Amino acid sequence: MKQEQRDHRNHVSELLGAWLDGELSEAEAAAVEAEVATCAACQEEVEGLVALREAFREPVIAAAQTASFDGVWERIEAGIAARPGASLSPVPVPEVLPDAVRRAAVEQPSLWERLRAAWSTVFGGQPVMAAAFAAAVVVAVAVALLLPDGSKDKAAGERGPAEISAASPAKSGRPQEPVGVAGGGDNRAWISAVEYTRGTVIIDQIQDDPSEPTIVWHYDDEPVDSGVQGG
Amino acid sequence: MGARVVAAAVVAVIVLAITAAPRPVQADDRARLDVRIIHATKGEPYVHPSLQDLAQHFKRFGGYERFTMLGRQNMELAMEQTGSMAMPNGKTLQLIYRGTSKEYVKLRFVMGDLQMNIRVHEGGVFFHGGAQHAGGALIIAVKASSR
Numbered sequence: 001m002k003q004e005q006r007d008h009r010n011h012v013s014e015l016l017g018a019w020l021d022g023e024l025s026e027a028e029a030a031a032v033e034a035e036v037a038t039c040a041a042c043q044e045e046v047e048g049l050v051a052l053r054e055a056f057r058e059p060v061i062a063a064a065q066t067a068s069f070d071g072v073w074e075r076i077e078a079g080i081a082a083r084p085g086a087s088l089s090p091v092p093v094p095e096v097l098p099d100a101v102r103r104a105a106v107e108q109p110s111l112w113e114r115l116r117a118a119w120s121t122v123f124g125g126q127p128v129m130a131a132a133f134a135a136a137v138v139v140a141v142a143v144a145l146l147l148p149d150g151s152k153d154k155a156a157g158e159r160g161p162a163e164i165s166a167a168s169p170a171k172s173g174r175p176q177e178p179v180g181v182a183g184g185g186d187n188r189a190w191i192s193a194v195e196y197t198r199g200t201v202i203i204d205q206i207q208d209d210p211s212e213p214t215i216v217w218h219y220d221d222e223p224v225d226s227g228v229q230g231g
Numbered sequence: 232m233g234a235r236v237v238a239a240a241v242v243a244v245i246v247l248a249i250t251a252a253p254r255p256v257q258a259d260d261r262a263r264l265d266v267r268i269i270h271a272t273k274g275e276p277y278v279h280p281s282l283q284d285l286a287q288h289f290k291r292f293g294g295y296e297r298f299t300m301l302g303r304q305n306m307e308l309a310m311e312q313t314g315s316m317a318m319p320n321g322k323t324l325q326l327i328y329r330g331t332s333k334e335y336v337k338l339r340f341v342m343g344d345l346q347m348n349i350r351v352h353e354g355g356v357f358f359h360g361g362a363q364h365a366g367g368a369l370i371i372a373v374k375a376s377s378r
Contacts, residue, residue, distance in 0.1 A: 187355035190335070194347040201345065204291070213288055215358040218345050
């Protein structure tokens with residue numbers, strides 16, 4: 001056999017495996033087919049390769065059909081975790097890497113990205129629900145802002161124009177705001193709708209000291225013309 | 232589509248109910264009143280032991296130095312309930328609980344021909360004076376709380 005022919009056969013022999021797998025181009029496959037058709041040694045090699053593949057193929061297929069992959073990943077994780085010093089947490093990024101690369105490697109998803117993911121999880125595929133939720137939130141905020149707070153004082157609205165809470169005679173009727181706390185107990189008081197038929201009513205309150213209580217003086221030993229004070 | 236609209240409406244109602252329901256008014260449905268009848272007279276300065284917490288205010292009752300307690304009654308009143316107490320001068324004091332307003336306890340005060348509404352600060356005290364009795368003056372101290 002000439003050297004040129006041996007080199008050609010060796011080249012074809014290297015391609016037989018790929019030819020059997022159908023991985024060659026049309027030109028290469030045609031050349032290999034032509035060689036195998038005329039070369040007894042090549043035919044033997046092909047037959048040997050086919051027999052070897054069949055010998056491996058059947059047990060692998062049989063094993064794959066009966067194998068179970070349940071819990072494989074869990075066992076892998078357990079095995080990694082059991083190794084001394086092993087960790088499933090992200091691998092530390094080497095400091096030699098450029099800053100931009102390091103940031104990209106270590107940065108977690110942003111809050112907005114996580115919210116968007118959660119939103120998609122909850123309302124994904126149901127835009128009507130998402131729109132309803134958003135509208136409800138807007139309406140809820142608006143209602144909460146506009147509705148009067150039930151726990152708040154209604155005193156301001158109830159306070160009549162003739163309410164009296166001053167260190168002045170009741171008949172003055174001029175409403176005055178209570179003053180702030182100045183230590184001690186808070187004895188601020190508001191008097192309103194004072195009605196009497198006899199005598200004099202004086203409401204005594206020290207304006208600059210809310211710890212001083214209100215005193216309602218009623219001297220009923222003298223008649224009065226007007227019997228109604230306040231509202 | 233109809234089911235989706237219904238589901239959307241349900242979500243909206245639930246969200247509204249949770250977030251925008253008016254907060255309930257704090258129902259201080261009972262008031263506790265400490266009513267003391269005080270006899271203020273001239274003489275050697277004296278303050279009854281049960282009136283010591285009020286002694287700092289007695290300077291407001293000028294001309295009287297002695298303060299004795301003629302009676303005391305603790306009332307626990309439900310809304311619109313009336314508490315009554317007989318006075319030494321034959322009159323009857325009536326106090327009606329009218330609820331709370333912010334940090335104030337609302338009361339209706341009725342004695343003789345005097346009637347008035349009063350809002351006293353939570354835990355605060357107010358006085359009524361002026362009625363003459365046994366050579367001195369009758370003073371009513373009312374301490375009110377709804378908590």
